[in-house]
Amino acid sequence: MNEVELLKIYGVEPDQKHCERIRQLLRQEIEEPEGEDNEVLKLLCIMLFAVGNVEDTELIWRAKRKNQDTGSYIDVQLLCGAGLEETLVYLEHKQGDHAHEEWLYLKQCEPYDFVDFSKDQWLAGYKAYYNV
Template identity: 35%
Template sequence: MNTDQILAQYLSDEGEVTSQLAHILQQPRARQLVYKELLARPRPPFHSLLRQLLREEVKYRNARWKGEVEDEDNHFEGIYRCAYLLGGCADPSDTLLLWDAKFINMDVGTSMGAEFFIGAGLPETLAYLGQSSAKDAAEIGEYVRSYFSDADALNWQKDWVEERIADIRSI
């Protein structure tokens, strides 16, 4: 099944990740190709899929960290690619899922910066976190607020977005 077929199947199944799709998407290369294709598409119809893919990336990074899988093709970057695309769904509640992913190990924790957490927009994300009763919401809010308190942060964000797009296009 090619990437177009994977995405068409997902949409025809009304946003369900069937066992057949789940099996295909366990393959790191298949996920990378999906990310490249999703770069050119509106993300909200694929929100559930991207959330599932982030969970796959977390599993993959954990297995890699433990030495259970080899990664000769730099598929380890998939967690950042997926996190960026997930932000394009503009759902501030995704910050909680991203926050959990950030802390799976030191490598991901140091590389997944505040830029990943404002896909819904900075004011929208901070408002959501300010009203959320999730245990990490206040900490995430402070982390994001602190980073974006720098006057140049929104300019850095624009450069960061261009870097993410270029990275995904390079797949």
């Protein structure tokens, strides 16, 4: 599936009922060793960001860490669809190295990438980018 199809089916701000399917598609993109369509990967992350479930931060983190290109391509703000503070608290209480690594990363990025952070402004930017 490409971005046009994904946008037609789900939109930039999908209904909560589509989250599991979007997660499944994102997992497939992450696990595809030859998958080089970072646009699809990023759009799926944007969709989960828009819904704002704090648990999705871990899946978006996996997408961001897939390779060097996705590390740059997937905006750090996409990790915080539930909000920066809620995401940090969630990760702080989560067990495991990945959660701790993500928490440290967000703390390092906080003073630079989250000044005046507004989910609505980020979504508006993505909507403009996709002309929706």
